[in-house]
Amino acid sequence: MRYLPLTQPDRAAMLAAIGASSIDDLFVDVPEAIRLDGPIAGLPGHASELAVERHMTALARKNMSAGDGPFFLGCGAYRHHVPASVDHIIQRGEFLTAYTPYQPEIAQGTLQMLFEFQTQVARLLGTDVANASMYDGSTACWEAIGMARRITRRGKAILSGGLHPHYVSVARTMAKYTGDALDVAVPALTAETDLEALIAKIDGDTSCVVVQYPDILGRIADLRPLADACHAQKALLIAVVTEPVALGAIKSPGEMDADIVVGEGQSIGVGLQFGGPYVGLFGCKDKYVRQMPGRLTGETVDADGRRGFVLTLSTREQHIRREKATSNICTNSGLCALAFSIHMTLLGEAGLRALAAANHAGAVAAAERLAKVPGVRLVNETFFNEFTLDLGREARPIVRALADKGILAGVSLGRLYPDEAGLANGLVIAVTETTTAEDVETLAQALEEVLA
Template identity: 85%
Template sequence: MRYLPLTQPDRDAMLSVIGASSIDDLFVDVPEEARLSGPIAGLPNHASELAVERHMTKLARQNTVAGEVPFFLGCGAYRHHVPASVDHLIQRGEFLTAYTPYQPEIAQGTLQMLFEFQTQVARLLGTDVANASMYDGSTACWEAIGMARRITRRGKAILSSGLHPHYVSVAKTMAKYTGDQLETSTPTFTADTDIETLIGRIDADTSCVVVQYPDILGRVADLTPLADACHANKALLIAVVTEPVALGALRSPGEMDADIVVGEGQSIGVGLQFGGPYVGLFGCKEKYVRQMPGRLCGETVDANGKRGFVLTLSTREQHIRREKATSNICTNSGLCALAFSIHMTLLGEAGLRGLAEINHQSACAAADRLAKVPGVTVINDSFFNEFTIDLGREARPIARTLADRGILAGVSLGRLYPGEETLSQGLVVAVTETTTPEDVEAFATALEEVLA
């Protein structure tokens, strides 16, 4: 039985107060093409539980399962091996049902876990401090831009052409309501990053420069010159990491003097899950900590001198006056943060470095093999576990053909940048520890046949 406590007069009264004629007025900001005009096609209005299970199972069988085929998809969501112990531990009752601790000091277990998570993230990103997580990488990226505006009191952010276009899209959506000016561009289909171009665009109105590391095409660059240029103009450098395993092999952005480092933590402990839920990472220099969104857990001692944990900072709109809040991000991705922390603990520093080495070696082997396919060119001079190949013709139909053959070959740039002909021949290929030599050979052989 549905519980609907409000009567129609109740709803009419509330709509009258806010000046809306109907509930539909509350959804005018949602594009019309994204709204349902009727029931979802293919789903009956009423069915028994057994019938629903059968129907959903039938639909699920249309999916290609990542673990059952050669898998080379990446671009911000990566297939890594997650130990079974991670799933076992996060399903313990005290973790699975835990939510935001509104009486935080009572929830010592949750606070300790988040404190350990923050420590791991800060060390990984190379920052002084990290918060208790964000929703995902894209929202963390936008929150960093907003944070830079508060710190610098400037409203222009320069976004690297190598920043994931989905992250750019989220930033544009939010900037419509804050008045921030975002300077964006599309990447060049070459081995060169746009670091020098970004340096030349910084001026006295720039609040921050946002750069992805490695970038959307897998390219790796030294961020130190860019950080120096930002600081010379009193702007901030924001680094975005979509593949945290890379930091087991590469210098962290914090080591290169990035002011704010954000990213997506999905690669560690969290499965692909059809795109979410994921876990956003957020770290910064200590001097900016009071402008950091979200929450920060700290370590202390109680009246008896025993170790304890507290909610140190919580400058979000649920806890203080809304006009004083740094963000209206309402919660952290607690369960995914726990999964991240458990996996990271199981790996340890040596394990993470070893995992990163396996990823890089496997990617190098795959790049060498694919480069031998007639008509294929690897554009990268540097990469971690993700690189871009030029197929010499439009990549999207080739990727679809390979998918029909049971090979998920990569992400076509034409899908990420529709209408950009110069990028349409590009295919971004990701290789992790789950990729076998047999997978690479199957991919290369099928690609040879399709391109012949």
């Protein structure tokens, strides 16, 4: 591809076409306080490739990665063992196709995988149908809210206090441009979830109720009464799953009559990767399939009657007119979906259930040990592989002190909710099959020292 630089008249013509007086007009949505008005102070203007490589390597060595010591971080991103075979298989030629499989005749491997992925996700979430993945869990959550608005023709969404605050933040950002009203709560350091409070808020203007399962504190609730209350007011129930491994042990949201189930698929087949890329899961009841965002892969036959796969119900704005599109998310994280599907295939149903059982057993043992630390209270009565501790004092400095000892000791609620003083003492602990008994004992002893 040739490089064709723009001239000043070219830039002027483009700005005139969109009604902007200058390039600065394109950045009005970026707060002025965080815009750069010149070069970044202290950053050299240029350096050799070797010098940059050495500098970046030195910076990378300052990171403490998940495998460098006891690791208890969770809250939407989890450390699980990904078999080496996953990385091997995703590089096979059957899957090395174009960026997106628009031409089915040369992308049958990718399309068949996506077809199988949809089946796996639908069974996992307990829904009638699932799409060929979304960008990540948080944007899938917002797309579900938008879908509920289209179905119900209402514009008020009720968001549980147990919903991950980053998911809430994405919804707030998008709602500014759609006009949706969001009724948002925050959690409390209690064993009970906020389902009763959510039910009390549902009225004739409600499009949907969004609840996380298990929630941000790790608590698990029966969603059926909430689903019944939603349906009594002709609203939809949206369930968000950030830890899909949990569904190998607990009842799926679809089984409890959730209308739309979304989530983050990172736990299966996809490493932590310092925050991404991840893969969004999206399923719903069959009657709503034509309002589902993203796209589906369908099974068909070719001219010779042979089984084949094609994209169908592609309602992204890439495929149809923007005003008729159900989604403006223009990627489906295909490589991560492939990794998810391979890992899920290797596990099978029995393997997933065994993995879930190992996660839960490890979390129970960890919760029992950590609850014995003087001054620590276990908040949860129910949990899968993640639970919340009340440390009796602000958790953030304690997390920092433990990090200085080489222990990544969970996520402090004060970090997630900096403006909520009532949550400052909370620490969310995640335990997976990668956590050893020695890791738990190391954390318990270090916590005792720091709290003493």
